[in-house]
Amino acid sequence: MQDLKNHFLLDPKVTFLNFGSFGACPKPVFEAYQNWQLELEKEPVQYMLRKGPQQLEVSRKALADYVGCEASNLLFVPNPTYGLNIVIKNLNLQPGDEVLSTDLEYGACDRSWEFYCSLRGATFKRQHIELPVSSEEQIVEDVFKGLSKKTKVVFVSHITSSTGMILPAEKICRRAKQEGLLCIVDGAHVPGHIPLNITALGADVYTGACHKWMMAPKGCSFLYATPALQTQLDPLIVSWGYKSAKPSGSQFLDYHQHTGTRDYSAYLCVPDCLSFMREHNWEEVSKKCKALVLQSAPKFIELLQSPALTPLNTKHLGQMLSLQIRCNNPEALQTLLYDKYHIEIPVIPFENKVFIRFSINGFNTSSDLDKLYEALKQIKAEGQPLLQ
Numbered sequence: 001m002q003d004l005k006n007h008f009l010l011d012p013k014v015t016f017l018n019f020g021s022f023g024a025c026p027k028p029v030f031e032a033y034q035n036w037q038l039e040l041e042k043e044p045v046q047y048m049l050r051k052g053p054q055q056l057e058v059s060r061k062a063l064a065d066y067v068g069c070e071a072s073n074l075l076f077v078p079n080p081t082y083g084l085n086i087v088i089k090n091l092n093l094q095p096g097d098e099v100l101s102t103d104l105e106y107g108a109c110d111r112s113w114e115f116y117c118s119l120r121g122a123t124f125k126r127q128h129i130e131l132p133v134s135s136e137e138q139i140v141e142d143v144f145k146g147l148s149k150k151t152k153v154v155f156v157s158h159i160t161s162s163t164g165m166i167l168p169a170e171k172i173c174r175r176a177k178q179e180g181l182l183c184i185v186d187g188a189h190v191p192g193h194i195p196l197n198i199t200a201l202g203a204d205v206y207t208g209a210c211h212k213w214m215m216a217p218k219g220c221s222f223l224y225a226t227p228a229l230q231t232q233l234d235p236l237i238v239s240w241g242y243k244s245a246k247p248s249g250s251q252f253l254d255y256h257q258h259t260g261t262r263d264y265s266a267y268l269c270v271p272d273c274l275s276f277m278r279e280h281n282w283e284e285v286s287k288k289c290k291a292l293v294l295q296s297a298p299k300f301i302e303l304l305q306s307p308a309l310t311p312l313n314t315k316h317l318g319q320m321l322s323l324q325i326r327c328n329n330p331e332a333l334q335t336l337l338y339d340k341y342h343i344e345i346p347v348i349p350f351e352n353k354v355f356i357r358f359s360i361n362g363f364n365t366s367s368d369l370d371k372l373y374e375a376l377k378q379i380k381a382e383g384q385p386l387l388q
C-alpha cells in the first residue's frame with residue numbers, strides 16, 4: 001500500500017499511526033477544497049448565494065447515498081459534537097429522567113450530556129462495560145444492566161474513541177426500540193471505516209465525521225435525525241434559516257445548516273472523497289488495513305503484556321487497535337515517540353487507565369508497525385516508568 005502514501009500530504013518523515021484523531025486529506029480532495037476556497041474569494045457573492053448552495057445539495061445527496069439514508073434526514077455540521085448538541089439541547093429532558101450510555105464514550109460527548117442533564121435535573125448514566133469484552137451480546141447486556149423505569153434515551157458510540165472498538169450499534173438500537181427508548185448513535189469514526197446503512201441500523205439520531213475516515217477536509221460532519229424528531233429541533237444558532245425568506249421545504253435544513261456566513265468549502269468536497277475512494281478501490285484498501293491490524297495485534301499484546309480489549313476479529317475491530325499500557329505520564333510518552341522516533345500515535349489517559357491506539361490506513365505498511373514495535377521495545381527496555 002506504499003504507493004498510496006504519495007496521494008497524501010502527510011510528512012514523509014513521520015510514521016503516521018494516528019489517522020483516527022483527525023483523518024488526513026488526499027491531495028485531489030484537498031485541491032478540490034482549495035478550489036472552492038478560491039471561488040469564494042474570487043466571487044464571494046456567487047459562492048455564498050449560488051454555486052455553493054448548489055454544490056451543497058449535490059454533496060449532501062451523495063453523502064446520504066453513501067451512509068444509507070434519505071437526503072431529507074441528513075445535514076452537514078462542522079463536527080459530531082456540534083450535531084449532538086443540536087439534539088441533546090432539544091430533548092426536553094425532565095427532572096429524574098435518565099440517559100443510558102457507557103463508560104467508553106468520547107469526552108466531548110460525555111460533557112455535552114452532563115451539561116444538559118445537570119441543567120434539567122436528569123442523569124447521564126455511564127454504564128460500565130466489562131473489559132476485555134467477550135462478545136457483542138455481552139456489550140448489549142452490560143449496557144442494558146443500567147436500564148430503569150426512568151430511562152428515556154440510549155446513547156452509544158458505534159466505534160469507541162480511546163478503546164477503538166466497534167460496538168454492536170444495530171443490536172443496541174433494536175433493544176432500545178423494544179424498550180420504547182430514543183436511540184442516539186455517535187458514529188464519528190464510522191463513515192469510510194466500516195460499512196454503514198443508517199436506515200437499516202435503526203437509530204433515531206446518528207452523527208458522523210466525514211473528516212476522519214472519509215478523508216474530507218476538516219470541519220465536515222453530518223447529523224441524521226428521523227422526520228419525527230426533526231420538527232422538535234430548535235436551532236443552536238438562530239439565523240436566516242428561521243422564518244426563512246426562501247424556505248427549502250425542510251425546517252431541519254433551514255434551521256441547522258444555514259447558520260450565518262462561514263466558509264463551508266469542506267462540505268462541498270464529499271463527492272471528491274467518494275471519487276477518490278472509488279478510484280483507489282477503498283473497500284479493498286480498508287480490508288487490507290483491517291487484516292494488518294489483526295495480524296499485528298498479537299505481537300503488541302505480547303510486548304505490552306496487555307490483553308486485547310475485544311476478540312480479535314472484524315466484528316469488534318476495524319482499522320484501529322487500542323491496548324492498555326502501564327505508563328506514568330501519557331503526554332511524555334506520546335512526545336517521546338514523536339520527537340525521538342518520529343511516530344505519531346496517541347497515548348490516551350482514559351478512566352484512570354492509559355491506552356495506546358494505532359490507526360492503519362491505505363498509506364501504512366507493516367514496516368510502520370515494525371517501527372512502533374521497536375520503539376516501544378526500546379523504551380520498555382530502558383526501564384523507565386514511562387512504559388513498563
Ligand SMILES: Cc1ncc(COP(=O)(O)O)c(C=O)c1O
Nearest residue numbers: 079080081106157160161186188
Ligand atoms: C467517538 C467520537 N465521538 C465524537 C468525536 C467528535 O469529536 P469532535 O466533535 O470534537 O470532532 C470523536 C473524535 O475523535 C470521537 O472519537
